[in-house]
Amino acid sequence: MKEILQESNYSHYDIAEQVMLRNIIRETRRLDTREADFVNNGDSIDFVIYNKQDKKCTLIIEVDGFEYHENNPEQLKRDAVKNSIPDKYAIHLLRLATNGREK
Template sequence: MRKYGRVSEVDSENLMYAVIREVLSESDYSKYDVVMHVPLRMILSDLTKLNTRELSFATNHLTHVDFLIFSRLTHQPILVVEVDGFAYHNNEKQRERDQVKNAVLEKYNVPILRLSTVGSGEKQKLISALESMNVT
């Protein structure tokens, strides 16, 4: 983590940022980059696919994705990575918001990888997600 410093107030996001940067530094993935806390509405090409609930959620200024991996060449989204912390497992409202976010991203064909802060093997899960999309 020291190599990349603190990029977030949340330790789990700092750790995940370091993992993502490490993977993207590999030659197979060097054509991609990552940004943090991108507003969801900035990822969507148009909002006409959304129902009323999804539209309200997606346009809320507080709604963002934890990490967006994108093509350096086209700037197109490749993968959203969400870090689900303790609140995810113990908060029904957070789970509902995450389900809406999942549905919105699915409508726009943006793959999402959710990783638990209590999990392990994040690097391999990220590599597997990228490989499963044939983005190497």
């Protein structure tokens, strides 16, 4: 990813790993109670692509361990809640499975 971001078309972006969701979503008025709890209780994002100039988040990337996520109904519920948050703030989310499939 870092190599791609060095290309001239993407050089105004950078990447950060393990970013707390509350550092991306600072106001939670758009969220329901469960979503706000995700933001306020220390949930993190695997990777964030952001604009270097204004630090605005452009893309969230979540990488899911296939076995853990596919065989864990509670985790699938958590993922669904986490998926709904960026949408409410017009932030793109890309969720990838470690088996190479986009989810």
